[in-house]
Amino acid sequence: MNEIKVAVLGSEGVGKSALIVRFLTRRFIGEYASSSECIYRKRLSVEGKQINLELYEPCSQAYEGKSTVNEQIQWADGFIVVYDISDRSSFLTAKAIVHLIRELHLGTAKRNVDSQIFLVGNKQDLCHMREVRREEAQCLAAECRCQFYELSAAEHHQEVALIFLKMVQNANLSGKAKERRRRPSGSMAKLINNVFGKRRKSV
Ligand SMILES: Nc1nc2c(ncn2[C@@H]2O[C@H](COP(=O)(O)OP(=O)(O)OP(=O)(O)O)[C@@H](O)[C@H]2O)c(=O)[nH]1
Numbered sequence: 001m002n003e004i005k006v007a008v009l010g011s012e013g014v015g016k017s018a019l020i021v022r023f024l025t026r027r028f029i030g031e032y033a034s035s036s037e038c039i040y041r042k043r044l045s046v047e048g049k050q051i052n053l054e055l056y057e058p059c060s061q062a063y064e065g066k067s068t069v070n071e072q073i074q075w076a077d078g079f080i081v082v083y084d085i086s087d088r089s090s091f092l093t094a095k096a097i098v099h100l101i102r103e104l105h106l107g108t109a110k111r112n113v114d115s116q117i118f119l120v121g122n123k124q125d126l127c128h129m130r131e132v133r134r135e136e137a138q139c140l141a142a143e144c145r146c147q148f149y150e151l152s153a154a155e156h157h158q159e160v161a162l163i164f165l166k167m168v169q170n171a172n173l174s175g176k177a178k179e180r181r182r183r184p185s186g187s188m189a190k191l192i193n194n195v196f197g198k199r200r201k202s203v
Pocket residue numbers: 010011012013014015016017018019029030031032033034059060122123124125126151152153154155203
């Protein structure tokens with residue numbers, strides 16, 4: 001059976017858990033524990049193939065790992081980088097994460113990640129508080145050759161599900177899901193938090 005591993009990254013409070021839980025359970029429950037890193041698992045059937053999907057969400061409040069950032073990058077087949085459209089600083093963090101992924105991939109020259117980084121602007125329902133213009137995010141996505149989506153985990157189930165399924169299809173097509181590596185630690189989260197700081201924004 002094929003295994004596909006996707007890391008869901010972004011600054012604190014952007015809705016990473018909300019998106020994952022929405023995809024896995026179809027529900028938006030409002031509050032999510034964020035004290036530890038999580039790996040969620042789901043079995044899917046894609047184009048007649050059975051796939052074990054692992055979704056990794058690093059903890060944004062603690063660091064416990066030892067592995068290098070490179071290992072985090074090596075671990076994942078795809079990346080969903082999330083920001084909150086009503087929080088400009090979360091967009092700047094997402095931008096830095098996308099650049100970091102590309103840089104590390106170029107460094108290892110491992111594989112083409114063009115179809116494997118999705119930039120996702122969450123909390124579209126808060127557009128009256130918008131701090132990040134859609135066009136600006138589209139520009140970043142074009143510049144970094146990633147796919148761009150804007151949605152609301154609170155309001156959209158189908159759109160959220162489509163993003164995860166598209167990511168699985170892309171990763172599946174890339175045929176990378178082969179040699180498996182160990183479970184990632186919080187290095188990526190630590191690096192991101194150390195460099196860009198953390199911010200909690202209530203909604
Ligand atoms: N209005 C609105 N609120 C949202 C949406 N998605 C998530 N939230 C809220 O944003 C807050 C943070 O959501 P989480 O899913 O915990 O965010 P996270 O990125 O996992 O946060 P950490 O685990 O702390 O890094 C919660 O209060 C959610 O209810 C959305 O689409 N719209």
